[in-house]
Amino acid sequence: MDVSCDLQVDVNGEQVFMVDKKVICSYSGRINKLIGKSKRGTRYLKVIFHDFPGGAESFELITRFCYSKGKIEINSVNVSTLYCAASYMEMKKSVSGNQNLFELTEKSLEDVRYWTWSELLDALRLCQNLMPVASSSGVIDKYLDSLIGRVASSCETSPCPSTSSADSSGFRLSCDTKSTESLRNSAFRATWWFEDLASFEPFLIETLVKQMVSKNIDHGLLSKFLFCYQKSRFSVADEKCKTMETVIEMLHLLDSSCISFKTLFGMLRITLTLKISKFSRNKLESMIGSQLDQATLDNLLLPSPVGSSYLYDVNLVLRLLKSFISKGACCVPLTRLRKVASLIDLYIAEVAPDPCLKPSKFLALIRSLPESARDSYDAIYHATVMYLEVHSGLSEEEKMNVCSGLSYEKLSSEACSHLARNKKFPSKSAGQALITQQVKLKSLLQETNQASPYLDSPCSLLETGSPGHEDQQIVLYAGKLDLSTENEKLKEHLQGMQWRVLELEKACRKMQNQMAKMLKSRISSHNNARSLPRLCS
Template sequence: MAVCCDLEADINGEETFLVNKKIICSYSGRLSKLLGKSTGANRNKVIFHDFPGGAENFELMARFCYNNGEIDVNPSNISLLYSAAEFMEMNDSVSGNCNLLEKTKKCVEEIGYWTWSDLLVALKHCQDFQQVATSSGILEKCLDSIVGRLAITSEASPCASTSSPDSSGFRLSCDTRSTESFKNSFSRANWWFEDLSVLSPDLIEMLVKAMVSRKYNHAIIGRFLFYYQKSKFFTVSSDEKCKVLEVVIDMLYTLDPSSVPFKSLFGILRVVLGLNISKSGRNKLESMIGSQMDQATLDTLLIPSPNGTSYLYDVNLVLRFIKAFLHGGGWRSSPTRMKKVASLMDLYIAEVAPDPLLRSSKFLALVVSLPDSARDCWDELYHAMDVYLEVHAGLSEEEKLKICCALNYEKLSSDACIHLSRNTNFPSKPAVQALVSQQLKLKNLLQGTKNTKPDTDSPRKVSETRGKAKKGEGSEQIVLHSGKLDVSADNENLREHLQGMQWRVIELEKLCKKMQNQMAKLMKSKVSTHSTARSLPRLCS
């Protein structure tokens, strides 16, 4: 006998179904109440604008009704049936037949006993109907079950592929022997990477958050996120790549920085440079890279400048890295990290200095990006400045002086000071300052040497030695310039004056070395003999 189709159901404007009113109403409390209240022609037609899962799910629900409440509830349809049962209020059947809502709830409660393959199937269907799966709570339960199993087998991996539910699915129960057998069937920590890389970025975000809340190994999570990013980029569009990157960066940002490899972060950065991701994502990535700046190399920092800019390398990006490094504060407890970054920046500045299009303000920003204490010696920076000033000979005197003012003359070696005094690329004032600084250092060194008492038993002889030094027996007098320097004086006279000072510095260096050698011999002689009859050696010949 043919079934009378006396009800027209319009589902979300997608499709219209002709169904038997009596059969459907016997299972759906909502439909029974809706049709009982309607009058006239509308009694034979219903319109749903928000039916969960759309026409496909309505058809699935109708089959349940037409089969006298018999249907196979499985991982591929449980989220749809559960949401349909709730929407249609199928919890109290008029005919006394099976309750669909109760049946799906019971299946959901048994998720913990599903095979791994069943969980994967359920997750894939959840992402196709994410809103339905989220509202029903099934998505959350699937993810919890997935993470729970990963937590148990965090150091394991399946021996065979888990893609096939028939061949390699496994069940997890509360039985201890079952759990041990489950754990012993794996050998690698990344066995699940390929299985879960098919999930959408939104589900990956939910998955990682659940793993972090369960205190899952951050290093393994990080490796999975890098794997996920690479695997997704083979199949998705440019817009989808941006979404993948933003989710991966956001999730990496929640992990322990020490568990995120610097090299992998830079790999993501090179991909990001070619895409238009959000500013927030860029900032987080740059912050993570900057916090590990001491692990960078010169090659990694030499990133070409963005399109539309004239200079060769992306100097602004490196400055942001340095800012993130200093903001992190980890270098305070480890001065070695700061020294590493300073050495790296010296190499970088020397590399970008010959760029004829690099503005002086950017070059100066690089020079002063680290605190003065980061460097024990400023020779490398001086040579980089020398190259920059030579290439940018057209800079104004004011611009040159700004750059030179950033130089710490007290941390220049004697050779660098001498080179600076002859260097025509530098303005006159810095050259004089370098020599004055060098003479101050020599004066302090000589005074320290003279204040040393090599032989307390012979004060007279020490006095004689100091007297000879005071008379100038070896050109040990120090020429110290104080007060304001008239840098506007005649250039030729100033050059002659600088040459004279340069000669004096050379002589003082020789004298200092000679005095140090003499003092060393004196101290050695004092240790070997206690005789006070010997005269003190001459310090100057």
């Protein structure tokens, strides 16, 4: 056959091939279309491909096939390249009755289930250089389907509940297996494929995990694989970002209870040095925030972003808290809510001495959780004391705003007493603390009198026209006074009243102890009387 070189083909700028137009056109529908659009009479034509799958090496295989009249050996090594190139060159239909390369390669791919594991991995790695045709043609899906089938068959997809969490040492294949050796073998059988897939590009991992999720592969196993993949892929900054974004995106598809909370926080610390997308960062923070009750104080003490003046990243903690109660505080179990409140109280105590922490941020931390999350506000009070000591330059209005985060009703008597004498606090706040304590004391006295109506209680002096009655009225109505303009004498008077209230509390406690002893004595004597012989009764 006479062969002429009347067609130039530039493949991805890598190499220019001189081929016989007639020979290539007899197999390729794509070349036929391009030649048909050219002007008639043109002796030499040139075709430029910018995205030929596999580049110059792949096109050379196509030319061999064409020049050998459709005779070529197809095996696991070259079938991916030939399949994608045939799809790109539109060789799906036989031209002039010649051999159809697409049909030949498609038939060869039916034997993928007989390939070895190594052949399957090599084919998938090769497909990474054949994108996007490898994806659109469906060849990647064929390989992944076979790969997932083998993974699933080797580590059954129904682990026992005791080992299905992401932090467990292994994933059991059989609930009957209890020995350490069996668990070790089970863990190996479940994770043996991790290292083999670590070399895959992020886009291939994304496709793989999505298909595994759709086929109900255990979420705990998938989360462990993603963490393993993330650790093994770190090299240059761009690759780190892409890998991290892919892992976060895939973890977000999984059940949060199957994801290691400790590892999530480790990823968060890594992202502080990376410029990952805001979308991915939000997803990571959302996953962490939903499990915030598992966090420790060390987890939260993350340094502030570069360029910030404050010590710790308070804004991050506020975002995590927002995620934690995203569905509403009423939807969060009270035990979890109070556990987070205790953690945040510790965090507030750590950040309070920061001289650069703005009052608005300090107050936002306190108000980030509803009042019902805390039984006591003593920890918040002590943190507020530290904050006001460090920020002594605040105005009276700013101090009052900071104190608005306190719940005076949930302060202990000792905290209220300390607040009333603390000159760092605004006078209105001190007065409010005294009023609250007085109301508590009155309620306590009423409960005591109801419990022992036959006893002459010294506390009843408050309810009569006793000398202390005027003091009580002053405390009860102190809220109507303008305490911001009171003089030093009034402050001393309020403090004196506070001490008298404390003395009354002591008297009440003493009375309650005496009453308890009396009741105990009466019960004891009654029992003794019943135990005496009838002759002595």
